[in-house]
Amino acid sequence: MPIAIDKFAAYYARSQHREPPLHLGTRYDRAGRFLPEPGNTVVCHLVAGSATEAALTDAKTRYEAMPDAAGLAFTPVESYHMTLFQGIIEGRRSYPFWPADVASDTPIEVMTQLLAKRLERLPKLPPFAVEVSTALPTGxxxxxxxxxxxxxxxxxxxxxxxxxxxxxADHEQYAFHITTAYMIDWIDDAALPAWQAMLDQVCTEIARRAPRLELRAPAFCSFADMNWFEELRVFEPGPAIAQP
Known part of the structure; x- marks a missing residue:
């Protein structure tokens, strides 16, 4: 029986794009090297040594074994995280990606200090549990x-x-994700069934081994590129909210 290609995997097909991947040449190059792109963000890193980290490490090995894996720029496992809220980043310096009350030419390191100061007003917020829903070529x-x-x-x-x-603009529709790679080249349409089969297996295996992803508490981080996100301030959740 032919393998059904879901809408997520189909997005990465070469036939769907006339332009190269969005971040190629600014975030990473064709050799898979990450380029300077400083900014800050709020993420939940994987718990080091956890079943979740082990499952995602094994998943990365399966991605890297795909015949056309050279078309991906892989991020290191130690950088894996779920983005909870996007901070600001070099190259995207206008509202609504940047506070309207701050000059758009403010240096990134000054912005990080300013936003860290604003985070002193963050209230105590409830904990949450996360599960995987879909595996993509990029995570x-x-x-x-x-x-x-x-x-x-x-x-x-x-x-x-x-x-x-x-x-x-996508605040309400934001898709939570864990990025494990970026596209250097789109995937040949003929290769999509093999990718879909692998992605389905990866998703099932992660859900089996880590039904609730083991994530650290949300942290405000700074970064120079996509290789490392330095935790500057961690926000331990408050008490859980009783469910009706």
């Missing part, structure tokens, strides 16, 4: 494990938007 789509978890994650995002002073 995983994830979401709250329950309706309560998804509500808590929305609370975190709304609170960060409030204290930072900006809200991206």
């Amino acid at each position: 995983l789509l994830v979401d709250g494990a329950t309706a309560g978890d998804r509500h808590a994650m929305a609370q975190w995002r709304n609170s960060f938007a409030e204290v930072f002073g900006y809200r991206h």
Whole structure:
């Protein structure tokens, strides 16, 4: 029986694109080397030594074994994280990606200090659990494990938007994810069935080994490129909200 290609994998098909991948040449080059692109962000890193880290490490090995894996720029496992709220980044210096009340030419390191100061107003927020939903050529789509978890994650995002002073256009529809690679070249359409089969197996295996992804507490981080996200301030969740 032919393998059905889901809409997520189909997006990466060469036939769907006339232009090269968005970040090629600015975030990474054709050799898979990451380029300077400083900024800050709020993420939940994987718990080091956890079943989740082991499962994602094994998944990376399977990605790298694909015949056309040279078309991906892989990020190191120690950088794996779920982005909870996007900070600011070099090359994207206008509202709503940048606070409207701050000059757009403010240096990134000054912006990091300014946003860190604003985070002193962040309220205590509830914990949440996360599970994998879909495997992509570039990583995983994830979401709250329950309706309560998804509500808590929305609370975190709304609170960060409030204290930072900006809200991206996709704020409500933002797809939580863990990036493990970036596209250097789009995937040949003929190769998509093999990719889909591998991605389905990866998703099933991660869900089996780590039904709830083991993530550290949300942290405000700075970065110079996509290889490392330095935790500057960690936000331990408050008490869980009772479910009706």
